[in-house]
Amino acid sequence: MEQSYLLTYLLAIPLIGSLLLIFINKEKEQLVKYFGLAVSLIAFVISLIIYFGFDNQSGDFQFVEKFNWVRGLNISYHVGVDGLSMLLILLTTFLTPLTLLSSWNGIKKRVKEFTFFMLILELGMLGVFVSLDMFLFYVFWEAMLIPMYFIIGIWGYDRRIYASIKFFIYTMAGSLLMLVAIIWLVVYSANILGGFTTNLLDLYKTGPTIDKSIQGFLFLAFALSFAIKVPIFPFHTWLPDAHVEAPTAGSVILAGVLLKMGTYGFLRFNLPLFPQASLDYAVLISVLAVIGIIYGALVAMVQTDMKKLVAYSSVSHLGFVILGIFALNQESVQGAVIQMINHGLSTGALFLLVGMIYERTHTRKISDYGGIAKIVPFFSFALLFTSLSSIGLPGLNGFIGEFLILIGAFKSTVLNSWWFTVFAATGVIFAAVYLLWMYKKVVFGEVTNHNLDSITDLNLREKLVLIPIFVFIVWIGIYPSTFLNVSSKTSEKIIKLVTSPQNQIELGKVDAPK
Amino acid sequence: MFNNIQEFYNIIPLVIIGSGIVLSVFIEIYSQKSESILPWFSILIFLSAGFYSLLTVSQQSIVLQDMLATGGRTNIFFFLFNIGAALVCLLSVDYVKKYGMNYGEYYILIQSSVLGMMFMAGAKSLFMIFLGLEIMSVCFYVLAGVNRKKEKAIEASLKYFLLGAFATGFLVYGIALIYGSAHSTSIDVITAGFPVLSTNIVFLVGILLFLIGFSFKIAAFPFHMWVPDVYQGAPTTVSGLFSTIGKAAAFSAIIATLTALFSGENQSLFLPYLSVLAVFSMLFGSIVAIAQSDIKRMLAYSSIAHAGYILIGLAAGTSTGIAGVIFYLTAYTFMNLAAFGIISIVEGENDANLSIDSYAGLGSRKPFLAALLSIVMFALAGIPPLAGFFGKYYVFIAAIKSGLTWLAIVGIISSVISVYFYLRIVVLMYFKEGEQETIPAKSFSGMLGIIISVLLVILLGIFPGTLLDLITSYL
Numbered sequence: 001m002e003q004s005y006l007l008t009y010l011l012a013i014p015l016i017g018s019l020l021l022i023f024i025n026k027e028k029e030q031l032v033k034y035f036g037l038a039v040s041l042i043a044f045v046i047s048l049i050i051y052f053g054f055d056n057q058s059g060d061f062q063f064v065e066k067f068n069w070v071r072g073l074n075i076s077y078h079v080g081v082d083g084l085s086m087l088l089i090l091l092t093t094f095l096t097p098l099t100l101l102s103s104w105n106g107i108k109k110r111v112k113e114f115t116f117f118m119l120i121l122e123l124g125m126l127g128v129f130v131s132l133d134m135f136l137f138y139v140f141w142e143a144m145l146i147p148m149y150f151i152i153g154i155w156g157y158d159r160r161i162y163a164s165i166k167f168f169i170y171t172m173a174g175s176l177l178m179l180v181a182i183i184w185l186v187v188y189s190a191n192i193l194g195g196f197t198t199n200l201l202d203l204y205k206t207g208p209t210i211d212k213s214i215q216g217f218l219f220l221a222f223a224l225s226f227a228i229k230v231p232i233f234p235f236h237t238w239l240p241d242a243h244v245e246a247p248t249a250g251s252v253i254l255a256g257v258l259l260k261m262g263t264y265g266f267l268r269f270n271l272p273l274f275p276q277a278s279l280d281y282a283v284l285i286s287v288l289a290v291i292g293i294i295y296g297a298l299v300a301m302v303q304t305d306m307k308k309l310v311a312y313s314s315v316s317h318l319g320f321v322i323l324g325i326f327a328l329n330q331e332s333v334q335g336a337v338i339q340m341i342n343h344g345l346s347t348g349a350l351f352l353l354v355g356m357i358y359e360r361t362h363t364r365k366i367s368d369y370g371g372i373a374k375i376v377p378f379f380s381f382a383l384l385f386t387s388l389s390s391i392g393l394p395g396l397n398g399f400i401g402e403f404l405i406l407i408g409a410f411k412s413t414v415l416n417s418w419w420f421t422v423f424a425a426t427g428v429i430f431a432a433v434y435l436l437w438m439y440k441k442v443v444f445g446e447v448t449n450h451n452l453d454s455i456t457d458l459n460l461r462e463k464l465v466l467i468p469i470f471v472f473i474v475w476i477g478i479y480p481s482t483f484l485n486v487s488s489k490t491s492e493k494i495i496k497l498v499t500s501p502q503n504q505i506e507l508g509k510v511d512a513p514k
Numbered sequence: 515m516f517n518n519i520q521e522f523y524n525i526i527p528l529v530i531i532g533s534g535i536v537l538s539v540f541i542e543i544y545s546q547k548s549e550s551i552l553p554w555f556s557i558l559i560f561l562s563a564g565f566y567s568l569l570t571v572s573q574q575s576i577v578l579q580d581m582l583a584t585g586g587r588t589n590i591f592f593f594l595f596n597i598g599a600a601l602v603c604l605l606s607v608d609y610v611k612k613y614g615m616n617y618g619e620y621y622i623l624i625q626s627s628v629l630g631m632m633f634m635a636g637a638k639s640l641f642m643i644f645l646g647l648e649i650m651s652v653c654f655y656v657l658a659g660v661n662r663k664k665e666k667a668i669e670a671s672l673k674y675f676l677l678g679a680f681a682t683g684f685l686v687y688g689i690a691l692i693y694g695s696a697h698s699t700s701i702d703v704i705t706a707g708f709p710v711l712s713t714n715i716v717f718l719v720g721i722l723l724f725l726i727g728f729s730f731k732i733a734a735f736p737f738h739m740w741v742p743d744v745y746q747g748a749p750t751t752v753s754g755l756f757s758t759i760g761k762a763a764a765f766s767a768i769i770a771t772l773t774a775l776f777s778g779e780n781q782s783l784f785l786p787y788l789s790v791l792a793v794f795s796m797l798f799g800s801i802v803a804i805a806q807s808d809i810k811r812m813l814a815y816s817s818i819a820h821a822g823y824i825l826i827g828l829a830a831g832t833s834t835g836i837a838g839v840i841f842y843l844t845a846y847t848f849m850n851l852a853a854f855g856i857i858s859i860v861e862g863e864n865d866a867n868l869s870i871d872s873y874a875g876l877g878s879r880k881p882f883l884a885a886l887l888s889i890v891m892f893a894l895a896g897i898p899p900l901a902g903f904f905g906k907y908y909v910f911i912a913a914i915k916s917g918l919t920w921l922a923i924v925g926i927i928s929s930v931i932s933v934y935f936y937l938r939i940v941v942l943m944y945f946k947e948g949e950q951e952t953i954p955a956k957s958f959s960g961m962l963g964i965i966i967s968v969l970l971v972i973l974l975g976i977f978p979g980t981l982l983d984l985i986t987s988y989l
Contacts, residue, residue: 070979072986073911135907139898146892149937153945161945165937172933176926179907183914183922 248355332408670747
């Protein structure tokens with residue numbers, strides 16, 4: 001197959017963009033903003049080119065590139081996309097320009113550094129999704145912490161320092177344990193394959209042969225790292241802090257893309273590398289997911305801060321994704337993939353809306369609002385639309401994902417109990433409760449806070465940020481096949497890898513490192 | 515003296531440094547402008563010796579009546595010592611002027627200590643180890659107190675001398691016992707006799723004492739007591755020297771002497787000692803560093819922790835482990851030199867601006883310097899794609915390969931703890947506004963040294979392959 005460099009271009013654009021940005025005079029804030037926007041739009045265009053060249057009928061990795069990187073350890077720069085990463089790449093390149101546009105006025109200090117970190121963050125996120133080499137993946141996975149840490153720490157709100165450190169240390173603790181597991185896996189595979197390799201495709205072959213008991217440990221080490229990122233209850237405590245303290249753009253990227261890296265990790269690494277352990281732990285993780293769905297929703301209900309409410313709703317929504325992944329059938333995994341995208345769009349939009357109204361009123365407390373429907377009609381409409389999408393109203397995107405996940409969980413042979421569906425479904429109801437309550441309190445009623453009288457409705461720039469998201473919310477709601485088809489073959493392949501019996505056949509006893 | 519001319523070619527790096535010392539003495543005596551000549555002359559000496567070593571890395575031989583090995587691993591260490599020393603000189607140019615300690619002997623002592631280090635790295639006899647160690651250590655004692663108008667520096671010097679002499683006592687006793695049981699000081703003879711000797715309790719005690727002696731020099735727990743005081747009291751650039759190539763030299767001596775230990779079958783012999791040392795150094799260093807308010811003390815404790823990570827490579831006891839040790843030492847040298855370099859620039863008169871709090875708001879006052887320090891801190895914390903991460907990755911690979919997964923897990927626990935105090939500096943620089951104005955001194959040469967170090971940290975992180983291939987092909 002001929003080599004295509006499109007993925008390298010995709011990674012190079014934000015990298016080169018951020019390096020060029022260093023040489024722009026920081027006084028020229030407008031230029032910096034336009035430059036950042038242009039770079040992220042170019043990245044979006046490239047990802048579209050990749051999308052149009054992508055073959056839905058193949059479950060294999062496409063646009064694969066491979067170059068030696070560290071010869072001694074056989075580490076290579078090895079990238080490629082399949083249906084799963086294709087969608088997430090599109091989500092990343094789609095959201096980045098929108099967040100840059102959304103923070104046009106919100107970010108007042110150090111605009112240049114902000115744009116720089118956003119571009120580096122985009123590079124890190126894209127790198128995570130395209131890496132087909134464990135080492136390369138880990139480098140991007142960790143390196144991405146740095147820009148996010150600065151974005152929360154410099155441009156965040158009052159408790160930003162606490163939130164940024166907590167975010168960093170939580171994530172780092174998880175990922176370092178994964179590093180040990182990666183090394184263990186690599187050393188083990190070296191014994192089988194007769195040489196070091198961190199090539200994911202080779203590890204896919206050796207991972208399933210690991211003895212059952214050790215596979216469990218490795219699975220847990222990977223799972224912990226991803227569970228913290230998702231976050232799965234009870235590893236979620238960093239999330240509300242980070243979300244609330246981050247600036248709007250940070251929250252959007254955090255909710256929209258970063259959390260997906262955890263769920264992506266489960267699909268890309270945990271399931272295919274440790275199929276036996278995945279089956280063993282599927283029920284445990286699904287139970288945690290369901291607890292997360294209900295817990296997140298209940299906690300969201302009692303929040304007085306809009307941003308915190310949205311943050312907890314993330315915990316709840318991502319519980320669905322995890323449930324879908326570990327129900328392990330075509331419907332549920334497809335539902336999980338589409339739900340990742342949905343959550344990115346809906347929750348991203350909710351954070352954007354909260355950020356937009358905050359810029360006008362400088363308060364996020366629900367009780368400070370009321371009756372703004374007349375003052376800011378477009379905003380009120382947008383908030384309603386986004387809330388309904390997040391709740392899962394049929395016809396909008398959220399419905400598709402949750403419906404598929406619930407069906408999948410219901411008929412799942414791995415979970416083998418319909419209670420999961422019963423409890424998870426209450427999460428949908430709770431979501432309606434907390435979002436509509438918030439909506440009622442913020443938008444309807446009498447205007448009690450007269451500071452609100454003078455606020456203006458969304459301007460053209462803000463509408464430009466929201467409308468593309470709305471288009472996709474409706475598109476996925478009405479015709480999800482466009483997106484489901486992309487990941488269909490990949491989901492099929494992943495499920496086959498986990499559940500096919502050949503994975504349980506030992507490829508031959510090999511001495512494992514202790 | 516020389517069997518052939520090739521032998522002479524092979525020891526040219528030593529000759530360069532040796533004659534450099536003599537010439538420096540004359541420059542110091544006869545030149546009026548010796549203060550401004552000597553640093554650059556030293557840098558020239560170091561660079562020529564360093565690059566000559568690198569170019570002749572394939573000329574492996576044993577010279578000077580089986581006393582010294584050249585080429586291969588030895589030359590890699592030569593290169594590291596010389597480049598490190600050249601960077602220290604570059605950082606020192608303005609620093610020593612700032613503190614009025616621009617004595618010629620400053621540079622001469624650095625040159626002499628490097629000569630000692632080179633003897634240690636190439637030693638083929640326990641005599642050479644001892645000789646090299648003493649040359650290096652005596653120079654270090656003096657360098658610690660080179661700022662002779664400062665009480666703290668003199669205290670540091672004295673403390674270092676007393677504890678160092680104590681450690682040497684262990685070492686010499688160990689050497690005596692090894693000689694007593696092996697009937698030779700030749701490392702090759704000892705290595706060859708290892709299978710027989712390893713049942714001899716006297717010999718084993720000798721090796722243990724030898725290791726204890728060097729545990730002082732590498733600043734491992736529980737032989738670390740001198741480290742915080744000395745790093746804090748000594749001039750900042752000198753602390754940089756101690757903590758980087760000084761540590762590397764001690765590790766090179768352990769590797770040179772105990773190759774037999776690291777050949778696989780004897781690995782388990784000192785595994786308990788090395789792994790316990792590693793575990794406690796990592797955890798103790800990382801935890802105590804959190805409580806520090808002085809940045810030099812913080813780096814001193816972090817240096818103890820890093821000694822622990824490097825010890826993991828030794829404990830693994832395989833060639834992978836040794837390669838990891840050498841890579842880690844190289845990475846650590848550049849990271850720490852950059853860190854101490856930045857401190858030396860920020861530092862003011864009378865120990866001003868040495869507290870961690872004085873870094874508050876540096877990000878907005880000196881964005882470039884703060885960016886460099888952030889990179890260094892992330893590298894020390896082991897965040898990819900910087901050199902510190904790859905060093906850790908490699909020693910962890912060695913550990914897991916040798917079945918020491920638990921040691922790697924302790925390593926990551928310690929890494930997570932250490933993230934907290936490294937990030938604290940970044941937090942202060944970027945997320946807080948400073949109360950007092952820290953105006954870093956202007957120093958072109960200092961900045962140059964820092965930038966070179968940081969670039970090396972980044973390059974070693976992104977392209978570790980080049981150095982790694984070099985190390986693994988000459989183990």
